[in-house]
Amino acid sequence: GAGVSQSPSNKVTEKGKDVELRCDPISGHTALYWYRQSLGQGLEFLIYFQGNSAPDKSGLPSDRFSAERTGGSVSTLTIQRTQQEDSAVYLCASSLAPRGGGGRGLDTQYFGPGTRLTVL
């Protein structure tokens, strides 16, 4: 079936503008994660959704960052008043991760191709 998709694949914006990044998880996956990866760096956790709720927002770097998920499916990550240090690849991942218990393969995260954000 279709994997995780993200759009746009590339986004160039001017400092101070708002941007919206979209993630379409694998159908039926209840858990959704956003990560940020700066050039040559590791995966920085941003936020985690289980269904439409976000039990862990601890990774959001500032109040300029927000995310929502509707219908237990599509998620959008919004960055307001973008700064140059926001430039990075934003990765989304999803997993089955049923509430109350996982099992073999159910916790595996599947990543999307990422959105490369460049703030000029």
Place this chain on the structure above:
Amino acid sequence: GENVEQHPSTLSVQEGDSAVIKCTYSDSASNYFPWYKQELGKRPQLIIDIRSNVGEKKDQRIAVTLNKTAKHFSLHITETQPEDSAVYFCAASKRSGGYQKVTFGTGTKLQVIP
């Protein structure tokens, strides 16, 4: 919270040699340990994983070992090939409040020299 350390940050090996990447974790409640491979410009992809009730798992040229007592796990790649060149991430995961929490290591850039 969980802290995952990964070593080395870079690793160069000759084609055909073995490569070993090591990770340690801090939270004894972590019970699932996946490894991801990320080729240049591509998304991370799961290559192997292990659960805390297993000490070792092997898949062709790739193996992972887990020592729960010492809280460390390792990735072993034998007979390395140029296509193994990539960045490898380890991760430690646990259930928290009915939800899964995953912490990634900082990555190891593996270069296989032909």
